[in-house]
Amino acid sequence: MNGIQGCPHIAALVGLGDLASGPLRKFQEVVAWEARRAQQAKTVGATRKKVSIPFCSTCKVPLPRPFVCLHCSYAGCWRSGHVSEHLQESQHIFCADVTTGSIFCSDCKDFIYHARVDELYRAAVVTEEEKQTRFQVAKKPRERFQSWVPTAHDVVALENAATIPCQRRRGLLNLGQTCFMNVVLQSFIHNPLLRNYFLGDKHNNRSCKIEEDCTCCEMDKLFTEIFSDEPTAFGPVTFLVTTWRKSTELAGYQQQDAHEFFISTLNNIHSSSRGSTNISCNCIVHSTFAGQLQSDVVCERCGNETSTVDPMLDISLELRGKPGEVAAGENTLTTCLKRYTQREKLGSKQYSCSKCGKSGQQEASKRMSIRKLPPVLSFQFKRFEHKGDKSVSRKIDTRVRFPAILDMAPFTTHVVKNAEKENSNGSMSAYPGPITMYEYDLFAVINHEGQINNGHYTNYARYEDEWYRFDDDKVTAASLGSVLASPAYMCFYVKRHLDYKPYTTPSYVLKRENEVAREKEIEREKELSSIKELEDALLATV
Amino acid sequence: MPPAAATPAELDALQAQLTQRLLESGEWDRIKFVLAAKLNDSGWTDDMRNRSKERARTIEPLSFNALLEEMLPPAQTSIPLAIRRDVIALIRGYIDQQIE
Numbered sequence: 001m002n003g004i005q006g007c008p009h010i011a012a013l014v015g016l017g018d019l020a021s022g023p024l025r026k027f028q029e030v031v032a033w034e035a036r037r038a039q040q041a042k043t044v045g046a047t048r049k050k051v052s053i054p055f056c057s058t059c060k061v062p063l064p065r066p067f068v069c070l071h072c073s074y075a076g077c078w079r080s081g082h083v084s085e086h087l088q089e090s091q092h093i094f095c096a097d098v099t100t101g102s103i104f105c106s107d108c109k110d111f112i113y114h115a116r117v118d119e120l121y122r123a124a125v126v127t128e129e130e131k132q133t134r135f136q137v138a139k140k141p142r143e144r145f146q147s148w149v150p151t152a153h154d155v156v157a158l159e160n161a162a163t164i165p166c167q168r169r170r171g172l173l174n175l176g177q178t179c180f181m182n183v184v185l186q187s188f189i190h191n192p193l194l195r196n197y198f199l200g201d202k203h204n205n206r207s208c209k210i211e212e213d214c215t216c217c218e219m220d221k222l223f224t225e226i227f228s229d230e231p232t233a234f235g236p237v238t239f240l241v242t243t244w245r246k247s248t249e250l251a252g253y254q255q256q257d258a259h260e261f262f263i264s265t266l267n268n269i270h271s272s273s274r275g276s277t278n279i280s281c282n283c284i285v286h287s288t289f290a291g292q293l294q295s296d297v298v299c300e301r302c303g304n305e306t307s308t309v310d311p312m313l314d315i316s317l318e319l320r321g322k323p324g325e326v327a328a329g330e331n332t333l334t335t336c337l338k339r340y341t342q343r344e345k346l347g348s349k350q351y352s353c354s355k356c357g358k359s360g361q362q363e364a365s366k367r368m369s370i371r372k373l374p375p376v377l378s379f380q381f382k383r384f385e386h387k388g389d390k391s392v393s394r395k396i397d398t399r400v401r402f403p404a405i406l407d408m409a410p411f412t413t414h415v416v417k418n419a420e421k422e423n424s425n426g427s428m429s430a431y432p433g434p435i436t437m438y439e440y441d442l443f444a445v446i447n448h449e450g451q452i453n454n455g456h457y458t459n460y461a462r463y464e465d466e467w468y469r470f471d472d473d474k475v476t477a478a479s480l481g482s483v484l485a486s487p488a489y490m491c492f493y494v495k496r497h498l499d500y501k502p503y504t505t506p507s508y509v510l511k512r513e514n515e516v517a518r519e520k521e522i523e524r525e526k527e528l529s530s531i532k533e534l535e536d537a538l539l540a541t542v
Numbered sequence: 543m544p545p546a547a548a549t550p551a552e553l554d555a556l557q558a559q560l561t562q563r564l565l566e567s568g569e570w571d572r573i574k575f576v577l578a579a580k581l582n583d584s585g586w587t588d589d590m591r592n593r594s595k596e597r598a599r600t601i602e603p604l605s606f607n608a609l610l611e612e613m614l615p616p617a618q619t620s621i622p623l624a625i626r627r628d629v630i631a632l633i634r635g636y637i638d639q640q641i642e
Contacts, residue, residue, distance in 0.1 A: 038571060040568070041565075041568035041570070041571035041572075042568065042571065042572075043568075044567065044568040050566040050567070051565065051566050051567075051568055052566075053562065053565045053566060060558075061558050061561070062558060062561045062562040062565055064561065064565060064570055104606075109605070109607075110605045110606050110607075111606045332583070334583055401585060403582055403583070403585070403587075403588055404587075404588045404591065405582060405587070405588075407579065407582075435575075479592055479595070479596055480588065480591060480592040480595065481588075481589070481592040481593075481596070484585075484588055484592070
């Protein structure tokens with residue numbers, strides 16, 4: 001190993017069987033307490049109630065950021081050293097920062113990490129959050145998250161499985177101007193929901209019934225290659241061929257637009273998914289990427305408001321700084337989203353009010369907002385301007401700054417409407433539910449350098465905490481700083497915590513059950529009719 | 543208003559009382575939320591995360607305290623002036639409400 005050792009004290013504690021040991025149970029309790037307190041603090045402003053807060057056991061000051069001893073009821077300040085003193089004096093080992101769930105070991109004299117502690121932290125926080133959120137439409141509580149527990153069948157299968165080492169970071173060979181495809185495939189490979197689906201064998205390319213050109217099978221094969229023990233770059237030849245056959249507009253050896261390939265491939269995965277439907281589909285593509293956009297149009301004359309809801313798989317954002325425009329400050333993802341969701345006037349020719357009657361005469365304004373946030377948010381910056389005929393285009397090269405952590409709440413329908421009413425200016429008390437429900441983490445960035453016809457695509461992608469740069473077959477370690485400074489064309493964010501709605505049987509399971517039931521019915525009828533034939537034959541001889 | 547020549551002990555007690563009121567009313571959390579959002583929007587949060595992480599790769603011996611000691615001063619000085627002003631104004635606004 002490289003000389004990094006974990007804290008032996010926490011390892012010993014975890015080894016005891018976590019919840020039996022007092023300190024780890026206390027850890028979960030204080031973390032849950034903090035999640036409750038934070039939610040209370042959000043809502044208490046309007047009432048006269050007070051949030052109960054801890055005070056330092058040593059110096060009695062109120063604690064905005066309490067550090068709690070995991071062995072006794074002591075709580076104290078970190079900065080002034082009171083909690084460390086307590087640990088020394090009473091020979092207690094661990095204290096925890098309730099805000100982040102970080103644990104300090106007084107023997108190692110440092111904050112320590114253990115994967116099990118991380119799990120306990122997240123489980124405690126998510127459990128609290130589940131209690132705090134109700135679905136706006138059904139008013140039902142969230143489905144509670146349950147850790148996966150292997151069945152007896154799973155245990156046997158796991159025991160008989162062979163483990164292989166895998167790098168998990170494989171480059172992709174450029175097959176001739178195919179960097180546009182490679183960057184999108186890397187964004188799929190590092191997409192936790194897609195990865196889990198295909199690694200979970202939900203679409204096995206060997207048992208798939210589709211004869212040819214099944215994009216799901218290509219995805220399955222891709223994940224098998226990436227998670228194999230082969231470290232050298234992989235050439236996604238069959239993926240390319242299938243793409244050419246399913247999406248003929250992308251066929252040929254010239255450079256294509258990565259975003260076009262992205263949308264096209266999502267559609268191909270959807271259509272080759274078992275049980276996919278045209279409305280309310282819950283195939284892997286829609287489960288992962290589908291959100292809803294709401295468009296509210298208000299007639300300036302009579303105030304009549306009409307709303308339409310449209311599905312979306314990604315969001316395309318206009319950039320400032322086009323030639324001919326007055327450059328007004330930095331382009332950031334947040335300012336692009338603000339522009340996207342701001343109220344804008346519609347030309348009088350575009351709108352006719354159903355209430356006022358007179359067509360084409362009134363002024364109206366329109367506002368977009370996000371009604372439903374998907375687990376994975378994909379953004380495209382509209383850098384390529386097409387003027388009529390596709391071949392005459394121009395690239396907008398302005399830099400866009402985007403964050404590693406994105407709070408989408410200000411752009412949701414609920415918050416946007418609230419802000420218009422009260423003019424509350426981004427107050428967090430407008431957010432229904434805990435703030436983490438709206439938080440997203442960046443996991444992949446697609447870059448484009450150069451001009452439209454002789455440009456090159458590369459991408460960055462994150463696995464857990466480490467970033468890597470992918471340039472076709474070349475994969476190198478990268479810093480967050482270099483990712484955020486790169487010339488982004490597309491950005492992918494994943495929700496911090498997934499929220500599950502009340503369980504319904506997935507459509508592909510229902511379809512399978514229906515097929516089985518129908519087959520049984522056909523069998524039964526065959527049997528009945530052959531019995532009847534036999535009876536008739538017997539009667540005929542009498 | 544406290545008398546012009548307040549002792550350090552009196553100021554400490556006043557600060558503790560204001561902190562308590564800020565926490566109990568939830569105002570502390572609301573102001574902290576605004577601060578965190580502004581810092582993230584300005585790119586400061588990502589910059590600090592990046593610098594801390596890259597520094598942690600090379601600092602020897604690695605410990606939280608060693609890293610904090612190095613990163614805290616530049617973290618404080620690099621906070622954009624406008625954000626500092628805005629948040630101080632929010633705090634001041636609350637204090638003015640609390641003290642006649």
